[in-house]
Amino acid sequence: MELELPFGWLSAGISDVGRVRSINEDAVSLRPEIGLWAVADGMGGHEAGEIASALVIQALGTVTIPSTLEGFVEAIKVQLENVNTELVLQQGAGKTGTTVVVFLAHGDRCACLWVGDSRLYRLRSDMMHAMTRDHSYVQELVQAGQLSVEDAATHPKANVITRAIGAHESIEIEVGRYDLKEGDRYLLCSDGLYREITEQEIFHHMSKDNCNLLVDTLLELTLDRGARDNVSIVAVDFVGE
Numbered sequence: 001m002e003l004e005l006p007f008g009w010l011s012a013g014i015s016d017v018g019r020v021r022s023i024n025e026d027a028v029s030l031r032p033e034i035g036l037w038a039v040a041d042g043m044g045g046h047e048a049g050e051i052a053s054a055l056v057i058q059a060l061g062t063v064t065i066p067s068t069l070e071g072f073v074e075a076i077k078v079q080l081e082n083v084n085t086e087l088v089l090q091q092g093a094g095k096t097g098t099t100v101v102v103f104l105a106h107g108d109r110c111a112c113l114w115v116g117d118s119r120l121y122r123l124r125s126d127m128m129h130a131m132t133r134d135h136s137y138v139q140e141l142v143q144a145g146q147l148s149v150e151d152a153a154t155h156p157k158a159n160v161i162t163r164a165i166g167a168h169e170s171i172e173i174e175v176g177r178y179d180l181k182e183g184d185r186y187l188l189c190s191d192g193l194y195r196e197i198t199e200q201e202i203f204h205h206m207s208k209d210n211c212n213l214l215v216d217t218l219l220e221l222t223l224d225r226g227a228r229d230n231v232s233i234v235a236v237d238f239v240g241e
Contacts, residue, residue, distance in 0.1 A: 007180060009105065012211040013234035014219055018192060018227035021075050025049035025098075026232040027057040033071075035105035039118050039232045041166055041190040043097040050140060052098035052166050055083050061104065069106040069177070076102055076113050077173055080165060087166035097166035099186050102131060103236065105180060110213045112176045115162045118232075119194065121202065123185040126199075128203040130177055131186075137165035159191070184238045187214070192231030196222045211235040 005104060013031050017024040025042030027050075040056040042049025059079040066072035080100065087096055099116025112120045117134040137160040141147035147155065165171055183208055194202070197218060205217050215233045222231045 006103070007108070007182065007238045007240065009035075009236055010211050011014050011213045011234065013037070013039075013216045015228070015232040016219055016223070016230065018224070018230050019223060019228055020228045023050055024230045025053055026192070026230040027053040027061050028188075029057045030234060031063075032236075034063070034075075034240055035059065036060065036063065036102065037186075037188055037192050037234050037236055038100060040098045040100040040187045041066050041116065041118050041192070041230070041232065043099070043161075045164075047161040048070070048091070048096045049098060052083075052087055052096045052133045053100075055086065055098050056080065056098055056165060059083050062083040067108060069104070069109045069111055072104050073111050073113065073175060073177075076104065077175075080113070080115070081171060084165045084168075084171045088142050090171055091166065093169055094167050097164035099164055099190070103125075103186055103188055103234075105236075105238070108180050110180050110186075110197075111176050112178075112220040113173050114173055115165055115173055116165050118188070118190050121157055121189075121206070122205045123187075123203070124181060124183070126207060128199070128206060130199075131178070132174075134161070135174070136159070158195075182196055182238060182240045186236045186238075188232075188234040189218075190230065190232040192227065192229035193218060193222055193233055195229060196225040196227060196231075202204055206235075212236050
């Protein structure tokens with residue numbers, strides 16, 4: 001099936017073990033031929049987190065070119081739910097797990113599916129927005145008005161997530177749908193990036209670097225800060241035909 005697209009895109013991605021960890025539990029997927037990009041972050045401190053993230057990326061690799069955006073979203077949901085079931089049956093609920101953020105483009109629309117605290121940012125008209133909301137303990141406190149955004153970053157439970165693939169017998173996948181515009185730039189990342197780099201710094205580089213330079217620069221900056229966790233970055237630019 002050939003898909004007629006109002007946009008073309010450029011993308012780049014990278015995943016690194018960082019300065020402290022011995023194993024990279026992150027994994028990324030770049031499938032620009034069908035309009036799919038993803039970052040998965042195996043849960044630190046769990047058994048075989050790298051296996052969980054790899055299973056997600058392998059499952060996303062089986063998705064074929066969709067006929068509609070909603071069909072695309074449903075196909076991704078099925079794959080993520082299947083991986084969740086497989087992990088729970090093989091390891092037991094909560095024994096291993098992974099976060100994931102998936103970005104989809106179809107025609108002049110796009111969608112994001114996520115579980116956990118891997119993020120998607122969008123740069124449009126020189127303004128950057130977080131398109132995802134972390135599934136985390138501190139985010140729940142922020143939403144309840146019990147904690148400020150500034151204090152959330154340094155909270156002792158900042159790394160505690162409330163949703164992950166493999167953590168429970170069933171998963172709740174959050175989905176956002178948006179219009180695409182020429183000139184849009186999207187950035188997917190694991191928490192290894194934004195734990196070391198501020199959002200202002202991310203915005204600074206998103207505003208001026210091309211895709212390849214962007215991921216390389218952000219990784220280098222993260223490594224310079226000590227890179228206490230694995231770090232994965234995927235950048236996607238949308239351009240006219």
